[in-house]
Amino acid sequence: MAVHPVEAESAAPASPLLSLEELRAAFHAVGEERYHHRHPFHLLMHEGKLSRGQLQAWALNRYYYQSIIPIKDSIILSRGPDPVFRRAWRKRVVDHDGDATSEGGIKRWIKLAEATGLDAAQVRASRGTLPATRFAVNEYLNIVRNRSLLEAVASSLTELFSAKLITLRVEKLRQFYPWLSNGLDYFEARLYQAPEDAMFAVNYVFDNAKTRVEQELAVQALRDKCDILWAQLDALYFAYVQPGWPPPGAFRMEDQ
């Protein structure tokens, strides 16, 4: 696994503002370096090497992340002073919680978890979720609560990278785990939702970062968000792949 130690870059206050293209390039450089498409757990998944129990552990733990997404977007809504911004951002809450015409992403994720063989009630209660999953995901809430609105918006920008990963994942899940095929609606929906959301957020950051320092803070927020995703897969790998030690109280594969 290639990983690169990188210090948070900080620009001198007088540094010139990045252009839209430079800012976009800075975001993509973060993704190349630390988005979780490179994580060994995903590599195993895409090589067809995960067991059903390991996919259950993934679906169960990732549910906790899915379940807080509309909460973190509601926090961002609550901090947005502008009705136009809130109307645009509101779409995200609808995408995940659903409305009269759509069941929403959380319900779709439960269908995926059920396709792995998990019980929906266990998933909804996040029973057996790794503490490390909760800690990482709760940090996402800390970020959108405690940093500037600009950084909160920027932390969503892993959506710049998700469509490519999801396209690959759906292909590999169908190929190697065909018994999961009727649980993939979540990903189909995200394929068109995420790029729209990312475009809005990139433009928002560019329009609202008035100094280079603010632009760098936005890039750092994306870096921190990538770490949140990465840490979730580290915890899954440690508990369920190698050495395979779930902490006290967590989901155990042999229980299934």
Add this chain to the structure above:
Amino acid sequence: MAVHPVEAESAAPASPLLSLEELRAAFHAVGEERYHHRHPFHLLMHEGKLSRGQLQAWALNRYYYQSIIPIKDSIILSRGPDPVFRRAWRKRVVDHDGDATSEGGIKRWIKLAEATGLDAAQVRASRGTLPATRFAVNEYLNIVRNRSLLEAVASSLTELFSAKLITLRVEKLRQFYPWLSNGLDYFEARLYQAPEDAMFAVNYVFDNAKTRVEQELAVQALRDKCDILWAQLDALYFAYVQPGWPPPGAFRMEDQ
């Protein structure tokens, strides 16, 4: 490694209050099950099997935990309406931040980190700390901010178990890593500080939990705190023992 899956117990509202001895026994049962004295990283440490680089990773990451302890105790101070309570709790902030007569626990931890060969400035800046360490430790701040004062106090009760672990650790560190011997002041001080603090906190919880449900919430807070400590060692083990994959940007042993 023996771990036991345990559901959070919940008592019916009408359940009788636990006596002081029963409450203390409930706390100790949590410790037996999930305090980090059983964690494989500590077992390796106590068998003399950690390298200097692994001990550096431990000292660096654990510093982040040490550095937020007086912050979490200041949050608890800020929530305590009673001057008598605050006078008692204030001791903890002094123990870690120091005063005219004592350098305090944070400085002592830096001396330990220096004894491993780390640079004090890197440690103070928490440069290279694992994101998973930050997430787990920040959850401790979430708990003392967001739960009841009773639960915030109860989350400190890992101090019930620490003296025994520290006694063993100091003996094993002197035996297997004699080059660390002049960095152990932190532990010597904790040996008498922690039991005093734990006695106060147990009595506070017993005196202030008015229902069995409140007592169970206090026990759950201790369980969650144990998970915070455990997750820090899981992350260290994953990054620096097996499989040995530090995430992007984290401290790397070969850099030393």
